[in-house]
Amino acid sequence: EAQVTQNPRYLITVTGKKLTVTCSQNMNHEYMSWYRQDPGLGLRQIYYSMNVEVTDKGDVPEGYKVSRKEKRNFPLILESPSPNQTSLYFCASARIYSGSYEQYFGPGTRLTVT
Amino acid sequence: AQSVAQPEDQVNVAEGNPLTVKCTYSVSGNPYLFWYVQYPNRGLQFLLKYITGDNLVKGSYGFEAEFNKSQTSFHLKKPSALVSDSALYFCAVRDGDDKIIFGKGTRLHILP
Numbered sequence: 001e002a003q004v005t006q007n008p009r010y011l012i013t014v015t016g017k018k019l020t021v022t023c024s025q026n027m028n029h030e031y032m033s034w035y036r037q038d039p040g041l042g043l044r045q046i047y048y049s050m051n052v053e054v055t056d057k058g059d060v061p062e063g064y065k066v067s068r069k070e071k072r073n074f075p076l077i078l079e080s081p082s083p084n085q086t087s088l089y090f091c092a093s094a095r096i097y098s099g100s101y102e103q104y105f106g107p108g109t110r111l112t113v114t
Numbered sequence: 115a116q117s118v119a120q121p122e123d124q125v126n127v128a129e130g131n132p133l134t135v136k137c138t139y140s141v142s143g144n145p146y147l148f149w150y151v152q153y154p155n156r157g158l159q160f161l162l163k164y165i166t167g168d169n170l171v172k173g174s175y176g177f178e179a180e181f182n183k184s185q186t187s188f189h190l191k192k193p194s195a196l197v198s199d200s201a202l203y204f205c206a207v208r209d210g211d212d213k214i215i216f217g218k219g220t221r222l223h224i225l226p
Contacts (some may be wrong), residue, residue, distance in 0.1 A: 033214065042120075042204060042218035043158075048155055050212060090157060101146050101164060101208050105157035 002027050004106035006091050012112045021076045021109050023091030027097055031094040032074035033058070033103070034066065036087040043090065047073055050096065081113040116141045116209040120217035127195045128225050135190040135220045137205030146208035149179055152219075153201045161203075164188060175199070176209040195224045 004025045014018055025032065035047040035058075045058030049068040063085055065077040074093075078085060088110050092103040127133040139145055149161040154194045162173025164181045172178045179190045188205060205217040 004176065031212070035216070042141075043206075043216040045214055045216075048213065056211070056213075059215070092158075096212070100163075101165075101214075102148070102160050102163055103150075103158075103214070104160070107157050 002093055002104070004093050004104050006089075006106035006109050008109060009107060012114065014114055015082055016080050019078050019111075021078075021082060021089060021111070023043050023074045023076065023100075023106060024072050025074075025091075026072065027093060027095070027104065028071065029093035029095050029104070030071070031052040031096045031101070031103075032068065033091065033092045033094075034064070034074070034076045035090045036060065036085075037070070037090060037108075038087050046076070046089075081111075083113050085111065086113050087111060115149060116207065116213070116215050118205050118207050118215050118217040120203075120220045122220050124221045125221065126223045126225060132182055133192050133195045133199070133222065133224075134135075135203050135205075135222060137188045137190065137217060139187055139188065139202055139205070139207045141207050141215075143210045147179075147181060148206040148208075148214075149173065149177070149188075149190050150199050150204045150216075151175075152204065158204065174201075174208050192226070197224045197226050200224045206211050 013080045034046040035043040044060045047066040049055045091106040119138045147164045150158040152158045169181045
């Protein structure tokens with residue numbers, strides 16, 4: 001089954017404790033992206049990647065890191081989480097070299113930073 | 115700056131009536147435009163897209179959208195609403211740098 005998986009689905013942590021949210025896709029998609037969803041603000045792009053070893057900042061990259069060492073994986077790293085990073089996070093992937101850009105989304109990770 | 119606007123936070127429609135969810139955009143170059151739907155406690159699902167060609171695009175679940183270049187709009191439509199269409203709808207645009215910009219979302223309520 002074609003899918004994007006994220007882990008963990010729920011996470012409660014404390015300020016300053018480094019964490020990683022994993023994202024994996026099995027569709028051989030070139031494009032991968034992380035978004036955060038906050039009430040009244042819609043989805044905002046954090047980082048995106050056009051292919052292995054290529055990453056770019058989205059609209060809200062501050063406080064986040066990503067890496068793309070393999071095509072299928074695109075982890076999101078919070079080196080020192082803060083309460084304003086409490087949010088619902090979505091990973092997505094898309095095929096782009098056929099001109100599609102239709103994104104497939106993971107189920108989401110609800111993060112709470114206390 | 116590139117942007118997407120969904121001017122209505124919420125749209126209420128009676129079941130069986132036509133529905134429209136509005137979206138306008140600002141992006142340089144030729145836009146790639148998308149609609150996604152989010153059901154409660156779920157991730158987003160792709161509905162339809164416009165990249166080039168016919169201005170009227172058809173998508174999943176009977177939805178369609180019309181690209182209007184002069185009005186920079188990409189409104190989502192359906193001829194006859196179902197209660198099961200109740201969800202949060204997002205318009206999105208790809209900019210020239212391959213960023214994807216989403217609108218803030220419109221909550222659609224279909225009233226039985």
